[in-house]
Amino acid sequence: MARNVCLNMIGCCMVAMIFIIGATEATDYTVGDSLGWNVPNNKSFYTDWASTKEFFVNDTLLFNWTGNHTVRIDSEATYYDNCNTSEIGIQFRSSFRYTIVGAGHHYFVCTVGNHCERGQKFSINVESPPASAAPTLSFGFLSAPFLSTFALYIFSPPPLNYFLM
Ligand SMILES: *[C@@H]1O[C@H](CO)[C@@H](O)[C@H](O)[C@H]1NC(C)=O
Ligand SMILES: *[C@@H]1O[C@H](CO)[C@@H](O)[C@H](O)[C@H]1NC(C)=O
Numbered sequence: 001m002a003r004n005v006c007l008n009m010i011g012c013c014m015v016a017m018i019f020i021i022g023a024t025e026a027t028d029y030t031v032g033d034s035l036g037w038n039v040p041n042n043k044s045f046y047t048d049w050a051s052t053k054e055f056f057v058n059d060t061l062l063f064n065w066t067g068n069h070t071v072r073i074d075s076e077a078t079y080y081d082n083c084n085t086s087e088i089g090i091q092f093r094s095s096f097r098y099t100i101v102g103a104g105h106h107y108f109v110c111t112v113g114n115h116c117e118r119g120q121k122f123s124i125n126v127e128s129p130p131a132s133a134a135p136t137l138s139f140g141f142l143s144a145p146f147l148s149t150f151a152l153y154i155f156s157p158p159p160l161n162y163f164l165m
Contacts, residue, residue: 026058028097031122036064037071037095037110043119046108050122057126061098061108069120070111073098080107080123083116103128 031037032049063071070091103126110120
């Protein structure tokens with residue numbers, strides 16, 4: 001029976017580990033994928049890129065570029081909407097990785113020349129940290145067949161020869 005208890009504990013630890021991995025994993029995005037952070041051919045390129053993703057606190061956005069670009073990050077749409085490139089907000093003048101620290105709207109624009117007008121801009125709406133939503137989310141991801149397999153593994157007694165060995 002000692003082995004059985006031990007197996008149960010391993011099973012429980014595995015459940016706990018899956019739970020923790022699911023709860024803390026942040027996603028690293030490369031903005032624009034292979035285009036990087038550049039003036040796009042298509043004005044909606046970055047908007048389209050962002051619209052296919054769901055962003056959470058602690059996710060990171062890697063801005064990679066060559067040439068003359070900046071990133072300005074705002075929490076208000078005012079300067080973003082009409083591409084007002086006055087020197088406001090935060091500017092970075094080299095490639096960098098931005099870690100999303102708070103929920104809510106984030107607006108990203110390049111402030112160089114008319115790059116913003118030409119589509120070098122996008123906004124995201126960041127959701128609260130997944131950690132708080134993890135209990136329901138994580139269990140939602142575990143499909144019923146997977147759970148029942150797990151239950152079988154954890155709760156079925158080991159085969160008889162296990163004890164005879
Ligand atoms: C851009 O923003 C600056 C700073 O707030 C403001 O003075 C200026 O009038 C704005 N320009 C336009 C075109 O909205
Ligand atoms: C980059 O563009 C800005 C205009 O937004 C200009 O003032 C600056 O001189 C440019 N820098 C380089 C290295 O071309």
